[in-house]
Amino acid sequence: MPTVVLMGMTQETWSDDPVTVPSLRAVLFDMDGTLVETEQYWGEAMFELARTLGGRMSETARAETVGSSMRRSMTILHADLGLVRTEEQLQSDARWVEDRAAQLMSAGISWRPGARELLAAVRAAGLRTALVTTTPRRLAEIVLRKIRADLHDILSTSPCAATRYRPASPTLLPTGRP
Secondary structure, X not given: OOOOOOOOXXXXXXXXXXXXXXXXXXXXXXXXXXXXXXXXXXXXXXXXXXXXXXOOOOHHHHHHHOOOOHHHHXXXXXXXXXXXXXXXXXXXHHHHHHHHHHHHHHOOOOEOOOHHHHHHHHHHOOOEEEEXXXXXHHHHHHHHHHHOOOOOOEEEEOOOOOOOOOOOHHHHHHHHOO
């Protein structure tokens, strides 16, 4: 079941029923691991790139890339393969992984258990929703189309997805505003 976190809540304002909390106006959902699981597609793309580059990515290196920025993932992959790549090559490799992950995601995405029902309940309660992710926007839109999740008011992807782990707070602030 997805984890629900109410930020800015104190014990005095907490309720077992978050819908009754008067200050709650929006719920932000992380995409991967909360609503859907796409990590396997990223992994498959990383392993394929390693083969394309003439090597084999270790399971240890792959585990280090999970939840990481694309730049960090490419650095880990290249080090694991014993390669020294230029910035241009790193960017090309990153784009290749994104393109391959997009192809794999286009074939099908599944909801995480309970996620669809949670999202529907939040919407039925009249709350705004936002999808926040470091996944590039073009891939996040593929995921939303595949799971038919048109229930989000806002899609927030990080403009700095190559270096940040989550969208910066200023990109999230408008979500809770009427």
